[in-house]
Amino acid sequence: MSIGNSPEDDRPSVGRSLQQARISAGLTVDEVSSITRVRIPIVHAIEQDDFTRCGGHVYARGHIRTLARAVGLDPVPLLEQYAADHGGRLAPTPAAPLFEAERIRPEPRRPNWTAAMVAAIVAVVGFVGFTLFNGGAQGENTSVAADPSTAKPAKPSKAPGGKAGRGKADPKPAPSDSAIAGVPANKVTVKLTAENGQTWMSAKDHNGKLLEEGVLRQGASKTFTDSKRIDLVLGNAGAVQLFVNGKEIKKLGEDGPVQRLSYTRGDPEVG
Template sequence: MTLGSSPRDNRRSAASASASASVEPQEPAGPRDEGPSIGRTLATARLNAGLTVDEVSVATRVRVPIVHAIEEDDFTRCGGDFYVRGHLRALARAVGTDGDALIARYQATHTDEPIPLAPVAALEARRIRADHGGRPNWTIAMVLAILAVIALIGFNLLTGKPHRIAAGSINAPSPSAAASAPAASPAGNQPPAPTSSAAPIAAAPADKVTVKLVAETGTSWVTAMDGSGNSLFQNNLDEGKDQTFTDPKQIKLVIGNASAVHLYVNGKDLGAAGKDGEVAHLTYTPGDPQAG
C-alpha cells in the first residue's frame, strides 16, 4: 500500500499558495516632487532680482512681516484666500515671476474654491463665516489697517515737507524773483518759456539736483528719496506718465523696470535708466550727473 497526499490535501496546498501570492506586499509610492514651494519660489526670484524684503514691501505695499511669512509658506497672516491671491500677484509682479502659476498652486493646495469670488462677494462671505463661526472678523481688521495706513501716509505728506515739484514747473522763479515781479495777472509770476533750449529740464538750477523720470516703454515701480532721507515718491509710474524731483543735496532712486524709464538729470538726457528687467539703484547730486 503506497502512502500519498489525498486530493483534499492537494487542494488546500494550492489555495494557500494562491493566497500568499495575492497578499504579497507592494512598495508604497514615494512622494511626488513638485518643485520649490510658493514661498521659496518668491524668495529665490527676489534674490535673483537683487531686491530686499523692505524694497519689495515698498513696491507692493505689502507689510514686511507678511512678506516674510509668505516666503516661509505661512499664509495665515494674510487674512484669507482673497488677500493671499492679491499678495501673491503683487509680489510676483515686483520680483519678476509668474503670479498666475503661483495662484494656481495655492488654489490647488490651500483652498477648495474653484472660481475666485468677486471682491465684494468674497468679503461678504468671509464676514458671514467669521460672525457665525466665532472667529475674528478679519475683514474689519484689514479695513481698519488700510485706513490707518492711508491716514499715516497723508500725515507724512502734510508734515514731511518733501522737495518734490510737479512736472513742468521747474522753470518757476525763486521766491525773491516772484516777489519783485509785477502782479498784473495770476500768470504774471511765471517767467516766459525758454525758446532756445531743447532739453526737458535745461533751466534746472545749478545749485540743486533735478531729476525727471518719464515712463516711455512700459510701467515701472519707482522709489525716490531726497538728501535728508525723506520719501518723495513710492508708487508705480505708468507708461506715458512722468515725475520730477529736486533737492539741494541729492536724489536717490530705485527703479524696478529700468529699461522702461527715461532719465533727464540736471538738464541732460541720460537715456534709459538701465537694461530690460534690471533693478536700477541711482543717486544724483548737483552738477554733472554721476551715479552714486
C-alpha cells in the first residue's frame, strides 16, 4: 500500500474481483455465461471494468449481482463499490410525497369488512377440507398397518425333549455406513460432496438433459440418478468427494482443473 492512500484505494476493482472469484471457482467465461445467461462479450467487458455494454446503471447493477452469486461472492460490497466508482446510486425518495395522498383524503379509511368476511369463509372451508382429507388418509394408513397384526403368530414346534424348539429368525440387513450404499442395481447413482472447498458442477442424464448446474458450496451435497448414465463436469475436482453406485471414487484430480466424467450402471470404473 502506498503512503497516503486509504485501504479502499488498493482494493481490486469490481471487474477484477469478479474475475479472480471466477478463476478461483474453476469456471470459464463460457460456463459463467451459461449459468447466468449474461452474454459472453458482456462478461468479458465487466471483468475489464467496462460497463458501457450493460445499457445503463440498472442493468449494470443487475449483471454484477448475478455474476457475483454465480462465482460465490457477496454482491452487496461490489454494488456499493460500483456506486462509489461509477455513480448510479438511486437517490432516496423523500418521505413526504409517499404520504401526500393520505393527507388529502377527506375521511379516514374504513376497514373492508367484506374482504375480511370472504377471507374468513375461505379459511374455514380450507380448514374443514384439510381435516377431512387428513382424517381419511390417517384412516387408510391405520387400516393398512392393522392388517399384519390380524395374523396370529405360529406356535413354536415342540422338541423331542418337550421344550419348544427355537426357529431361526430371518437375518436382518446390516445398516449401511453410507447413505447411498443400498443403491438400486438397475440404475446409476452419483453423489457429490464439496468436501475441501466449493466447486462449479454440471450434471446431465443419458439423453443430454441438464439435471442441475451451478456452484456447490463447501459442505453441500448433491445426488443424481439415471437409468443408464450420468455425465458430470466439475470445475474444481480436487475439492469433491464422489460416490458412484455406493462406492467412493478416489483421485478425481488436482484442485482447480476442470474434469469431465461419465458413469454407468456397471461403474465404478475410470470415468
